[in-house]
Amino acid sequence: MTDVHRWGPANAVTAVRALLTVVLAVLVVRSASPTLVTALAAVALATDAVDGRVARRTGTVSGFGARFDMETDAALLLVLSGYVARDLGLWVLAIGLARYVFVAAKLPLPWLRGQAPYRAWCKWVAAIQGIALLVAASGLLPDRVATAALLGALALLTESFAHEAWDLWRTRQPHRSVPRVAALTGLLSVLVVWAVLVAPTSIGTLSPAAFLRIPLEGLVLIGLVLVLPPRLATWVVGAAGVVLGVLTLLKVLDIGISVAFARPFDLIGDPVYAGAGISFLRDALGTPNAYTVSALAILLMAGVLVLVPYAVDRAARFTRRHRPVAGRVVLVLALVWAVGAVAGVRVGAGERLAAATDVHLAAHHVELVRANLRERAELSRAIAVDRYADVPGSRLLRALRGKDVLLVFVESYGKVALDGLPTSPQLRDSVDGYSRRLDRAGFGSRSGWLTSPTFGAMSWFAHSTLQSGLWIDNQSTYDLLIQRDRLTLSSAFLKAGWRSVGVIPADTEPWPEGVDFYRWQHLWDSTNMSYEGPRFGYGRMPDQFALHAFDDLELDRPGRGPLMAEIDLESSHNPWVPLPRMIDPADLGDGSAFDGMQDEGPQREETWRSADLVKAAYVRSLQYSLDALTSFVEQNQDDDLVVITLGDHWPVTTVSGTTGGHAVPISVIARDPKVLRAIDGWHWDHGLRPTDAAPEWRMDSFRDRFLGAFSG
Known part of the structure; x- marks a missing residue:
């Protein structure tokens, strides 16, 4: 592969496919006819077989061209899977999202960022995904046949990514952070931790202004990281990451429940609704979509429990590497927090500048659990006291005989x-x-x-x-x-x-x-x-x-x-x-x-x-x-x-x-x-x-x- 910087005819062909992908996305949103979508998708897929040959014939093979081709293919598969998912179930989106999930996994897993050995089979698997989605979108096959074909294609795609991940694991090298990349990911981690700390717990209070608040928990955590011995600080950061991950998951559940039922998540009562919730989703969305939504919800919860502790750890490492600056920033923010708390300063639509959202969240849910237990005790007493329990049947409801x-x-x-x-x-x-x-x-x-x-x-x-x-x-x-x-x-x-x-x-x-x-x-x-x-x-x-x-x-x-x-x-x-x-x-x-x-x-x-x-x-x-x-x-x-x-x-x-x-x-x-x-x-x-x-x-x-x- 040569490092060619000029545009070249191969990239022009790929650009045509990218433009067709944008047009297809618009048509999918507007629920265009299957005939039109299928025709344009067929043309777009055909160009995928052309640009590589043109690049090799004209000697314009380049790293940029290969990446441009790959990302355009991924976008096209995502659009097509979204179109087919409307009829065959949300699970079809797994085909279009697979590459993006794999790329996202590279953030917490540095060994995935290497270069896997070339496998021609990967190109064939990608082509099979496009063909299977095209046939399913056309409506030419019965739904059961189309579903079987897509399941087969998804199985091949899963094997392909798993094989690539295994190759990268076998050939992994000790990870060395590039200073700029380390600084960028560290700063992003600080912002992520800040965001999850100040994020509201109900959909009604979710607004950009809510994220302009100063989280007390974050100031305390960074202060401990800066003053504690490194080994002890590592243990504190690990424990804080786990706690913050659990509290963030609780926030997500609070927001989800508030969207549907205008109340917070019930730690005691709500988990038992899982089976009833899946049953309701089957009735409302169909069985494939119900299980797809359930799987996505489980992945979201697992992702929160993994990524939040990872972000806390990266943020702690970033602040330790920049101890002098971090110390001054924390001191200034602590003073602003104190003044805001005393003066009752508010931002946006009434949110307090001095925030302690996670402390309040934990306290609120502890009180909800205690109240729930009290209600059970009070209910037991109330059941035993019933003025009508011993009234003879001959005296009950006499006016309705x-x-x-x-x-x-x-x-x-x-x-x-x-x-x-x-x-x-x-x-x-x-x-x-x-x-x-x-x-x-x-x-x-x-x-x-x-x-x-x-x-x-x-x-x-x-x-x-x-x-x-x-x-x-x-x-x-x-x-x-x-x-x-x-x-x-x-x-x-x-x-x-x-x-x-x-x-x-x-x-x-x-x-x-x-x-x-x-x-x-x-x-x-x-x-x-x-x-x-x-x-x-x-x-x-x-x-x-x-x-x-x-x-x-x-x-x-x-x-x-x-x-x-x-x-x-x-x-x-x-x-x-x-x-x-x-x-x-x-x-x-x-x-x-x-x-x-x-x-x-x-x-x-x-x-x-x-x-x-x-x-x-x-x-x-x-x-x-x-x-x-x-x-x-x-x-x-x-x-x-x-x-x-x-x-x-x-x-x-x-x-x-x-x-x-x-x-x-x-x-x-x-x-x-x-x-x-x-x-x-x-x-x-x-x-x-x-x-x-x-x-x-x-x-x-x-x-x-x-x-x-x-x-x-």
Whole structure:
């Protein structure tokens, strides 16, 4: 290889491929047709077979040309893998990201920076990646065949990089830092450590100004490095790196949880959601994407635990090498920190200049763990003190004797839907229309507000809180509750002589807690409701079908007695698209009438590109769920039907914002005026839409108020 500095025809060919790669990237972002993408990608890949030959024929082979060719190829593979990943799963991105991961690994692993022996096979492997991605992008092969081809290509690519890494390890030389490189990496390490120390713990406080603060922990660490003996300083730096890595990971988890649920990470409760989280991702993204996202999350966490201690070590070495300057800088920053702390100086949008973020983070999470343990102890005492536990069944719920009572949860139905979104006026009009329809059918309704114990997800906290009359806002207290014997609304009805059932269409596996804790005599779910239609987003079946099936399976059962059921409506569950349409009840059958609807209207990929589109889709899903419930009540012209319907929590922060609330609407619907007169003392509003003046109670207070109103 010669060192040729002029541009040359080979580099011009590579430049054409680079330009085509940029054009392809734009087309991928704009979701261009597969035909256009495939045609341009084929031309770009063809130029890769030309530039090398041109360079050799014209004698213009150079180190720059080889590097230009390599980086252009890598960029092209990344763009193509991003295009194919939309259809076959995010795992395809591993092909496009492989080189960049390998390059990033050179930073902490100096032995990877050497020159591996030349292997012609590497060039063939790179060509195979491009061909496999091109064929997959064309759509000419069935998805399964294309997936198998890409998996084979990825296996070859993995072997190629592993072989290169092994060659570099075998031929490694003792690493000697180049002074300029060492100084640059040391300075970068200082900046990285500074950034992770002052990084906020919630998405709402994440801003450039937050990184202009002075971290107390960093000043203390550098001060110790400068004054302690070298050996002791090494141990301190190692321990500090591990601690800072763990705290940084905790920050990442805090930010991630705050984005979805507007709260910090729960060290005790949240880890148990891993399985449920993967299950949710499978439902929302598909199995390949779910496992890809999970793998990337694990890699991110592992990367934090490795790279942060590495950065701390490099930063410490850098400050020791520049001890005089570092000492003066630390002294000045310490004085500025002290003045800022005393004077309360703030930067940006109210962040304190004198920061101690990681100290506060550790203290906050220690207090959260202590509070969690206190809550468990208090819950144990509260479970044992239940004013209704020993009331005979003959005295319970006497005002509802002979009536069918349905407790209907509408997923993610929060106050924000009625008051806080651009499309809230449409939902308010719809809810008022549903109220008028019920009035015409002879049903009255009263509505108020409840404060949910959860936000964004974890519906089971709200369900158990309402049913048990105890405040359940974390997994630890939930796990404790369901292991105990507590009178729930369902078991109170069972005790008083009602048949008690649960209807949870989203469940796909046995759920023993339904029998053991809620005391349901039967659980209806996706395995036994005979639905044969398509899925819509998260929901296993449309709400209209779930209510219709419940009508057939329970309400129309000959010779039955009074019934109490909890019914969970899922069509308003994230991601809110695609959405079914209401159809004639006579056409519902086994649900096949919904075939094709899942491809109509906005889809998840399109909708979730815009927060405004997501908010609009969320409101439309609530309109559908409430319409299905209203139609169900209209069709059951039954004087003995009582429906309690409520939301379980607000939707995720994409819709609600990071300062979302917890108020959810609740309504009691009945045709018998005596039922509504029994709750006159609650001072709820008429209709299905509570006003701001309507009372708001904590959700755990509802059980006792309800039992008190109807038990006499």
